[in-house]
Amino acid sequence: MNVQQVIFRDQIVDETAAPFVADRSSFPQRLAAVVSAAAADAEDVDRAARFPRKAIDAARTERLLGVQVPKVFGGDGASIFDITDMCYALGRACSSTAMIFAMHQTKVACLVRHGTGSAYHEALMRRVASEQMLLASSTTEGQNGGNIRFSSAAVERAGTEISLVRNATVISYGAQADGIVTIARRANDAAGSDQVLLAITKDDYTLERSVEWETLGMRGTCSAGFELKFKGSSEQIFPEGYDKIHAQTMTPVAHLCWSSAWAGIAAAAVERAQAFIRKAARGAGGHMPPGAAHFNAAKMTLAKLRAIITANLDAYAAHEHDERALSSLDFQSSINLLKVEASELAVETVMSAMRACGLAGYRNDGDFSVGRLLRDVLSSPIMINNDRILSNIASASLMSAVPASLRD
Known part of the structure; x- marks a missing residue:
């Protein structure tokens, strides 16, 4: 992939918050080194079911594990837009690396938002930035x-x-x-x-x-x-209760980062399908192969997937410091539905890409193989099961329709 295609958005920031503002100028170059390491190792990581150490070591070297930590604590102050862009780029290179990075950054987000003011958690933020600690969940x-x-x-x-x-x-x-x-x-x-x-x-x-x-x-x-x-x-122990952390940070950041990683996987599959269609058309004198329609379907579902993620990113960023808005039923339903919709669209996109490639996509030993990408993306609907999420949303919606005076 061309890492220069990854766009890091500009944001208007308050100058009084300067210690928390990221210097994005180095992000694409630093990310490119991690993407390169992840892509080179992806097949063997999958085959051996082993931790992608080279990619995570590269993230440490490029100081991306602490990139979200505010500058005042030694990090870069990266925004949610920066982090999801990184998840997307890593998803195109290595699914496991992208998901590890997404989960780690979700934990860091909890530290940044809910640990500031706590001596222990501020010290841990400094350690994440200086030692490039990897946090699991x-x-x-x-x-x-x-x-x-x-x-x-x-x-x-x-x-x-x-x-x-x-x-x-x-x-x-x-x-x-x-x-x-x-x-x-x-x-x-x-x-x-x-x-x-x-x-x-x-x-x-x-x-x-x-x-x-x-x-x-x-x-x-x-x-x-x-x-x-x-x-x-x-x-x-974090000074705030988990119910607040879950609604304001854990769920939205996780779903935005996971969805971006899945979109990256889907984009990698679409790229392979495009390369196959082009090669097949050249070999047939310009005539499109039978799978061309499936390639168009893959492109459309990928575009829809990315649009949904962008809409939810904008909504979260707009209300990032509005506790009431983040805890509202509308926002919580939307951010949970993002996980459901993104996972289903990612699977649909990769399946269409495989059908576009035909046998070449089904094989495990060719340039157009989509097998690993399909196996990886199939985890998305069952990583916190979509049926559980939809059931919870339905229950919350039904409860919200009952007047408070009648709920007891």
């Missing part, structure tokens, strides 16, 4: 599947010391991360939905593998299951 637990608004494991307290034992059935790149951002019940007597968010580093916890990772796609994310045991300080 632990939200899936036990038999809860993708229901991240309910926790079984609770924080145990002994004065200012706390501990946590968590049956984490999935921690993507958990064994390779330098720290984990995880949720838990506030206390033993708290309801499952009364949750806190903790930021912990690998010197505070141990991981004992409980579930292996042998999957159809996204194999390089190394999303094994672990028993997580942590001992640390109460200052590692």
